[in-house]
Amino acid sequence: MRINSFFYTIGQGFKNLGRNKWYTLASIATIGACLFLFGLVFSIINNIQYFVHTAEEGVSVTVFFNEGVNEDQILAVKSDLEKRPEVREINYIDPEAAWEDFKKDYIGEYTDGFTENPLADSASLEIYLNDVSMQAALVTYIESLDVVRTVNRSEITADTLSGLNKLMAYVSMGIIVILLLVSIFLISNTVTMGIAVRKDEINIMKYIGATDFFVRAPFVVEGIIIGIIGSLIPLLILYYVYGSAIDYVHTQFAMLSNILPFLPVEQIYNELVPISMAIGIGIGFLGSFTTVRKHLHV
Amino acid sequence: MEKGFRKTKSGRQIPEGEVITLDHVTKSYSSGAPALNDVTLHIKKGEFVFIVGDSGSGKSTLIKLLLRELVPTNGEITVLGYNLNKIKHSKIPKFRRNLGIVFQDFRLLKDRNVYENVAFAQRIVQTSTREIKRNVPSILATVNLAGKYKSKINQLSGGEQQRVALARALINKPTILLADEPTGNLDPNNSWEIMKLMEKINESGTTVIVVTHNREIVNAMKKRVITMKKGVIIEDEEEGTYIDED
Numbered sequence: 001m002r003i004n005s006f007f008y009t010i011g012q013g014f015k016n017l018g019r020n021k022w023y024t025l026a027s028i029a030t031i032g033a034c035l036f037l038f039g040l041v042f043s044i045i046n047n048i049q050y051f052v053h054t055a056e057e058g059v060s061v062t063v064f065f066n067e068g069v070n071e072d073q074i075l076a077v078k079s080d081l082e083k084r085p086e087v088r089e090i091n092y093i094d095p096e097a098a099w100e101d102f103k104k105d106y107i108g109e110y111t112d113g114f115t116e117n118p119l120a121d122s123a124s125l126e127i128y129l130n131d132v133s134m135q136a137a138l139v140t141y142i143e144s145l146d147v148v149r150t151v152n153r154s155e156i157t158a159d160t161l162s163g164l165n166k167l168m169a170y171v172s173m174g175i176i177v178i179l180l181l182v183s184i185f186l187i188s189n190t191v192t193m194g195i196a197v198r199k200d201e202i203n204i205m206k207y208i209g210a211t212d213f214f215v216r217a218p219f220v221v222e223g224i225i226i227g228i229i230g231s232l233i234p235l236l237i238l239y240y241v242y243g244s245a246i247d248y249v250h251t252q253f254a255m256l257s258n259i260l261p262f263l264p265v266e267q268i269y270n271e272l273v274p275i276s277m278a279i280g281i282g283i284g285f286l287g288s289f290t291t292v293r294k295h296l297h298v
Numbered sequence: 299m300e301k302g303f304r305k306t307k308s309g310r311q312i313p314e315g316e317v318i319t320l321d322h323v324t325k326s327y328s329s330g331a332p333a334l335n336d337v338t339l340h341i342k343k344g345e346f347v348f349i350v351g352d353s354g355s356g357k358s359t360l361i362k363l364l365l366r367e368l369v370p371t372n373g374e375i376t377v378l379g380y381n382l383n384k385i386k387h388s389k390i391p392k393f394r395r396n397l398g399i400v401f402q403d404f405r406l407l408k409d410r411n412v413y414e415n416v417a418f419a420q421r422i423v424q425t426s427t428r429e430i431k432r433n434v435p436s437i438l439a440t441v442n443l444a445g446k447y448k449s450k451i452n453q454l455s456g457g458e459q460q461r462v463a464l465a466r467a468l469i470n471k472p473t474i475l476l477a478d479e480p481t482g483n484l485d486p487n488n489s490w491e492i493m494k495l496m497e498k499i500n501e502s503g504t505t506v507i508v509v510t511h512n513r514e515i516v517n518a519m520k521k522r523v524i525t526m527k528k529g530v531i532i533e534d535e536e537e538g539t540y541i542d543e544d
Contacts, residue, residue, distance in 0.1 A: 209397075209470075211388075
């Protein structure tokens with residue numbers, strides 16, 4: 001292809017946007033509306049998953065040891081447990097440190113009656129998990145160790161969180177798939193109508209001797225530009241809406257901000273921008289490519 | 299090879315100087331009688347041919363076959379050495395660049411001006427911008443539209459629109475000009491103007507094939523006339539006239 005023909009087809013793609021203003025606006029509005037909904041659902045789901053994840057990170061298992069088990073043995077168990085994939089972090093709670101904390105928190109200055117550390121046998125391991133659904137298996141393993149006296153865990157929290165996590169994964173997949181299907185249907189309809197209106201133009205081009213590529217290229221360029229604009233607009237709106245929503249929740253419900261952490265918009269957009277752009281451009285490209293193909297056999 | 303014959307790209311022998319050959323061509327659609335029934339036709343380079351006949355006589359099907367928009371059900375069509383029965387889809391654009399086409403309804407791009415409509419045909423064959431800038435004003439002058447190159451299509455009269463369509467058909471210097479009812483939407487004055495332009499184009503060596511209903515023009519121009527009825531050629535005569543079928 002000659003270089004000026006290349007620029008001509010690109011130029012025609014841009015000019016087509018102006019020539020078919022209503023079609024362009026309808027397509028951008030459809031893609032924009034679909035991707036706005038997609039972005040909204042994506043942000044909400046990501047935040048819910050983030051809440052769940054944050055809650056999961058707080059779930060710990062505390063392991064207490066039999067009387068007489070010394071620090072070296074406990075540290076050996078610790079390093080053994082650290083090798084397990086479900087374990088994220090283990091803190092060794094020294095009995096002296098535990099007693100100091102206890103005194104500070106509950107007894108204050110009234111410690112004269114204690115000559116010895118009453119928590120001497122309370123050395124423990126505080127285990128945080130990567131995946132709370134693995135808690136039961138880990139606890140069973142730990143309980144089978146000879147040196148272990150007791151294991152404290154919150155079965156209900158762990159089960160609820162892991163169930164919630166699974167449910168969120170299914171629900172989000174379902175919503176996103178439905179949204180994508182609806183978007184593809186709506187957008188391909190818009191593209192089909194827009195191109196059907198220009199069937200004559202395609203026919204003329206074919207009669208004059210245009211190659212399929214030459215006929216298709218301006219439509220595809222047009223589709224891609226519509227895809228880019230159609231994905232950028234909802235991203236910009238959502239950026240503003242998301243920021244405003246977080247500010248609103250933080251100011252109106254200040255107590256919630258400690259309980260419900262929100263993902264920063266930048267973190268959401270790290271994923272949302274490429275996904276939205278890919279969907280917008282992909283649908284613009286495929287929609288125009290396949291619809292023009294129907295009219296090429298003249 | 300026999301004297302006076304040449305070999306086509308597909309190896310067939312056709313008479314020297316023949317640009318269109320239909321050899322026992324039949325075109326049937328899914329229902330009803332064939333639109334074209336066992337038609338044999340030879341058109342030489344530089345001829346001016348009228349194809350006349352009532353609606354349903356097969357004229358439009360013939361044009362569509364010549365454009366390779368349709369493929370014959372039986373028989374063989376050769377145009378400019380291309381066997382249209384066997385031509386690959388990817389080769390059709392190259393073949394069509396040898397043809398200029400004019401339609402009754404002009405088929406211009408209404409969102410572009412006169413210059414852009416004509417330049418469009420050159421863009422398709424990848425002519426350089428510099429050549430386009432030289433060729434378009436020249437062809438617009440030939441069809442007497444040099445002063446209207448900036449006009450929008452809907453600002454032009456029917457006759458002017460058909461002249462733009464003619465300029466677009468001619469800009470790539472086609473070997474054959476196919477015109478499907480070119481005067482069908484025009485008043486007598488404009489019709490004559492278009493036909494005179496076509497005659498001029500024919501005199502410069504282009505083969506011109508005109509499908510028409512215009513009895514007055516056919517009878518006045520004294521060209522070859524092929525008359526069709528119900529899918530067959532019923533008359534083919536040099537300097538022919540429009541035959542009344544009633």
